[in-house]
Amino acid sequence: MFKPMSAGFRSASPVLLFLLIGFAAPLLAVIWFSFMPPRSFSFGGAPTFENYRTIFESTTYISFLWSLGLAVTTVVLLALICYPVAYGMVRVFGKWAMLVTLLFTIPLFVSENIRLYGWVLFLIKNGVLLGTLKSWFGFELESMLFSVPAIILGMVYVYLPFMLFPMTLGISMVPNETRDAAFDLGASRWQVFKEVELPLSMPGIVIGFLLTFVLAIGAIAEAKVLGGQAVIPITQDIEIAFTYSQNWPLGAAIAVLLMLIVGVLVVLALRRFDLDSFLGRR
Amino acid sequence: MANSTKISRRNFMQQSALWAAAFAGVGTLAPGRAMAAREKELNILCWEGYNSAQVLDPFRTEKGATVKAESLTNDPTMINRLRAGETNVWDLINVNNPWAREVMFPEKLITPLDRARFEPFFDKMMPAFKPPYKWAMDDSGTQLIGMAQRFGPYSFVVNMDKVSRQTAEDQGWNLWNDPAVAGKYGILESDDWNVFNICLIAGFDPFKVHSDEEVAKFKETAERVFKGAKVVGDIATMNQALISGEIDFHMTGGTYSASPARADGNPNIRGITPKSGPMNGKGGVSWIEITSTVNNPQLSPLAADFLEFVQSPKMSHTVAFAEGTFNPVAQMGNPECFNLFTKEELDAIQWDSLEEEMARCVEYDIVPDYAKLLDIMTAAKRAASGG
Numbered sequence: 001m002f003k004p005m006s007a008g009f010r011s012a013s014p015v016l017l018f019l020l021i022g023f024a025a026p027l028l029a030v031i032w033f034s035f036m037p038p039r040s041f042s043f044g045g046a047p048t049f050e051n052y053r054t055i056f057e058s059t060t061y062i063s064f065l066w067s068l069g070l071a072v073t074t075v076v077l078l079a080l081i082c083y084p085v086a087y088g089m090v091r092v093f094g095k096w097a098m099l100v101t102l103l104f105t106i107p108l109f110v111s112e113n114i115r116l117y118g119w120v121l122f123l124i125k126n127g128v129l130l131g132t133l134k135s136w137f138g139f140e141l142e143s144m145l146f147s148v149p150a151i152i153l154g155m156v157y158v159y160l161p162f163m164l165f166p167m168t169l170g171i172s173m174v175p176n177e178t179r180d181a182a183f184d185l186g187a188s189r190w191q192v193f194k195e196v197e198l199p200l201s202m203p204g205i206v207i208g209f210l211l212t213f214v215l216a217i218g219a220i221a222e223a224k225v226l227g228g229q230a231v232i233p234i235t236q237d238i239e240i241a242f243t244y245s246q247n248w249p250l251g252a253a254i255a256v257l258l259m260l261i262v263g264v265l266v267v268l269a270l271r272r273f274d275l276d277s278f279l280g281r282r
Numbered sequence: 283m284a285n286s287t288k289i290s291r292r293n294f295m296q297q298s299a300l301w302a303a304a305f306a307g308v309g310t311l312a313p314g315r316a317m318a319a320r321e322k323e324l325n326i327l328c329w330e331g332y333n334s335a336q337v338l339d340p341f342r343t344e345k346g347a348t349v350k351a352e353s354l355t356n357d358p359t360m361i362n363r364l365r366a367g368e369t370n371v372w373d374l375i376n377v378n379n380p381w382a383r384e385v386m387f388p389e390k391l392i393t394p395l396d397r398a399r400f401e402p403f404f405d406k407m408m409p410a411f412k413p414p415y416k417w418a419m420d421d422s423g424t425q426l427i428g429m430a431q432r433f434g435p436y437s438f439v440v441n442m443d444k445v446s447r448q449t450a451e452d453q454g455w456n457l458w459n460d461p462a463v464a465g466k467y468g469i470l471e472s473d474d475w476n477v478f479n480i481c482l483i484a485g486f487d488p489f490k491v492h493s494d495e496e497v498a499k500f501k502e503t504a505e506r507v508f509k510g511a512k513v514v515g516d517i518a519t520m521n522q523a524l525i526s527g528e529i530d531f532h533m534t535g536g537t538y539s540a541s542p543a544r545a546d547g548n549p550n551i552r553g554i555t556p557k558s559g560p561m562n563g564k565g566g567v568s569w570i571e572i573t574s575t576v577n578n579p580q581l582s583p584l585a586a587d588f589l590e591f592v593q594s595p596k597m598s599h600t601v602a603f604a605e606g607t608f609n610p611v612a613q614m615g616n617p618e619c620f621n622l623f624t625k626e627e628l629d630a631i632q633w634d635s636l637e638e639e640m641a642r643c644v645e646y647d648i649v650p651d652y653a654k655l656l657d658i659m660t661a662a663k664r665a666a667s668g669g
Contacts, residue, residue, distance in 0.1 A: 125526045
């Protein structure tokens with residue numbers, strides 16, 4: 001803990017100042033704006049709860065539920081997909097692990113929107129997938145585009161690296177000696193996984209969960225591009241409030257509620273899984 | 283030598299403070315110098331097209347200027363940027379017709395232009411734009427507050443292989459009242475225009491204050507129309523969905539949105555203006571962009587120069603066919619400009635029917651109870667998403 005005006009505090013003050021201006025101030029501005037009268041554009045109005053009342057009296061909860069539901073589904077699917085891949089990258093693939101890493105990393109250099117439009121061309125009626133099936137095999141199927149499964153596909157695809165790499169790190173933290181010792185002591189394959197590997201790789205898993213959850217709950221492009229707005233996520237409500245509605249205070253209030261919900265969920269998760277103890281600091 | 287460059291921590295701080303004060307002093311006490319710094323700088327807030335290299339690069343070269351342009355795809359967002367204090371950032375703002383006259387000029391967000399310098403350009407435009415052109419003038423009719431260029435009818439777009447032009451024009455907005463079309467159409471994510479269209483589908487004029495019964499009808503129509511939509515998305519998505527056969531038609535749309543698909547070899551995609559509708563018998567809505575000088579305390583002198591620059595026949599043609607969307611321009615009234623358009627380009631912007639379509643349109647205006655209707659429509663979209 002810094003003592004005021006101690007050498008440490010003074011040394012840290014430029015960083016503190018930077019954080020105050022670059023991080024805390026915009027956040028406080030958003031919070032303050034959420035209490036301004038609806039459809040106003042200045043910070044000078046009389047504070048009011050009107051925007052929050054509007055949110056609670058409207059159907060905005062549907063968008064919150066969609067965002068939460070899509071984020072949770074994405075995290076669960078990513079956990080199921082990424083754990084075996086991460087395990088393979090650490091223990092099985094050997095020298096091919098680098099190639100697999102590159103395959104997952106290279107798409108990150110292409111803009112998310114372009115990748116999603118690539119999926120549109122792949123999935124659209126008479127597109128790469130359905131067009132090929134039709135011309136080669138005579139199958140004429142309905143496209144899955146502009147539906148909830150298409151949105152989930154997009155989210156899983158976009159956020160996969162953010163789950164995979166922390167998980168890989170987590171699994172690589174499990175010492176081989178510990179696994180060998182467990183086997184030597186007569187543990188079955190399942191017991192080694194359940195009692196040794198899973199708990200010891202938990203820091204990476206939890207970080208992957210948190211990272212993908214926070215990113216996924218703020219997702220908007222997948223619902224717009226692949227979902228054709230079949231679902232309106234909460235981020236789109238914020239966007240509409242700030243653009244077409246000309247109602248910045250309402251947008252700010254929805255953003256504050258979203259931050260609160262995400263904050264509470266993250267704090268609860270961190271209380272359940274203490275990262276410090278995982279990382280051996282206590 | 284060593285002595286002359288020796289700086290202690292204390293005198294470094296003192297010197298820094300002096301320099302900082304000196305710079306601050308220059309900034310506050312000598313606005314003329316700051317103004318001078320903007321003589322080679324121009325910032326434009328616009329719809330896409332004016333921000334393209336084809337339009338900006340020739341101006342940059344001619345003036346040796348640094349020109350920055352930001353493109354947004356709806357008017358309210360751009361105007362909010364000025365309202366939020368960005369009048370000291372931007373020099374030009376390019377939005378649809380009613381905003382300059384009805385909102386930005388009364389709110390002192392834009393400034394008048396020199397009538398003697400700019401009005402002669404209107405003389406060379408198409409007949410509908412002859413001076414004094416309503417949307418380029420303030421309410422009193424004395425101040426010129428912007429320049430006109432791109433325009434077009436904007437109602438809906440069909441794939442003529444699925445819905446004939448004749449059927450679409452005859453049925454007009456009633457097309458959306460047929461239960462059989464559910465799942466066959468898309469909606470462009472252009473929410474301000476969608477408010478107009480929902481009113482038109484519901485059978486009343488959007489550009490007036492609405493009665494409780496009309497608002498109730500609007501709600502019912504919005505819920506039904508959004509529930510039946512196959513996709514809501516941007517122009518690229520709409521065109522892709524039309525061409526691939528995912529949808530048969532979409533609103534909002536017109537020359538502006540259909541022209542890229544038509545130019546790309548899909549003449550079966552066509553903007554439609556209904557033959558009749560609830561706006562004194564008219565069923566279509568048109569837009570006209572007005573570009574104005576922002577009420578910037580340090581307005582760049584290049585702002586007016588740029589407005590003049592894009593009036594030339596060659597640049598007007600470039601603006602019409604800049605990247606993104608392709609549109610008719612008012613300057614096509616000048617044969618020197620019109621002759622620059624190829625047959626393919628005229629076909630892409632539906633020149634063959636432009637005049638009759640514009641005659642069937644009322645001009646885009648501000649909906650007095652827009653905020654209420656938009657909230658209802660947003661709730662309808664949310665409800666359609668499974669609420």
